[in-house]
Amino acid sequence: MQAHEPGSLLVIVPAYNEQGAVGEVVREVARHVPGVPVLVIDDCSKDSTVAVARAAGARILPLPHHLGLGGAVQAGYKLAFALGFEYVIRVDGDGQHDARDIPRILDKLKESGAEMVIGARMDVEPDEWHTGRLRALGTRFFRMVLRPILGKSVHDPTSGFVGVNRRALSLFSSSFPLEYPEIEALVVLQRRRFRFEEVPCRMRPRKAGRSSITALKSLSYIAHVLLGVFVNILRYDGRWRRRRQSRSARSGTGDGG
């Protein structure tokens, strides 16, 4: 698997114990975007995720031990960048994302020139979401927190259905949040003044297995993500200040404060 053509796309599927759904996810991607390679990043599953994905026609990137979602996704980004892919779209291994939306995300990436395109749950009522009201509440909360930071509103910051171009790939290969990557990744993008867009997408209940974000973990999730967002802002401010200081030093003028 090597990206020879300009504009080449790779679909990555981070998976951990997804033997019940990952096969269908791979087949569905192959059906709707034929010819596009699918890379399943196996986060050291204990079940037969690897065998099922391989039988469905996916390439496998097997991690030597469990890294968590962020670590798995970043491994996929690193490989895609090294192989020269221009675009990467991440699809979850639980079957929640509809592969029919992949061409729309790709088109938006190409048309808008934005570094990242999020497949957002826009046409679905919060009550219909598989994780129910808790997720809807969390999403609303993060929407509120992120708006002043990003300078624009984001409808579905927790969506894992995400497409990135090569510039974002380069950035995420060196700096990517490891615990709960979706929201923090937006702040990482903002630090570089990169743009993101959203495309309304269909979402389905997961086909098999259990979500890694349970009701009990939600509070810890919120605390972790808020801290991650805050730390990323601090990093940005630190860099901005250093840049300003070095510019002042070069021009031989003081900072004035």
Next chain:
Amino acid sequence: MDRLLLVSAGVSLLLLVMVLISVRRSHIRVEYSVTWLLAAAVMLALSLARPVVEYIRGLLGLPDTPLAVFLLGSALFLIVFFRFTLIISRLRDDNIALAQRMAILEYRLHALTHHES
């Protein structure tokens, strides 16, 4: 008060011996034992030097000496924990980067051997 300082000295001595035994058995690497040895030595010295503890108590304006010993011990071990948190975080980052690199190399090696055969 004397009993408290005696207990504190005993615990510090025990910690010193435990760390030294662990280093000798290669359970703790030498570079990581230094922080523990230093902390235990400082606690032992403070426990044996009552006038120093009294001086620090007066300096901090604390009502009694046991509280001063407790606070000094806590501060010392907080520094030790902080140092080890830094080390663990760096090791975790290195570990993730290494695991990703290994997976990518394995993938490329597999692709290469597949291509050759």
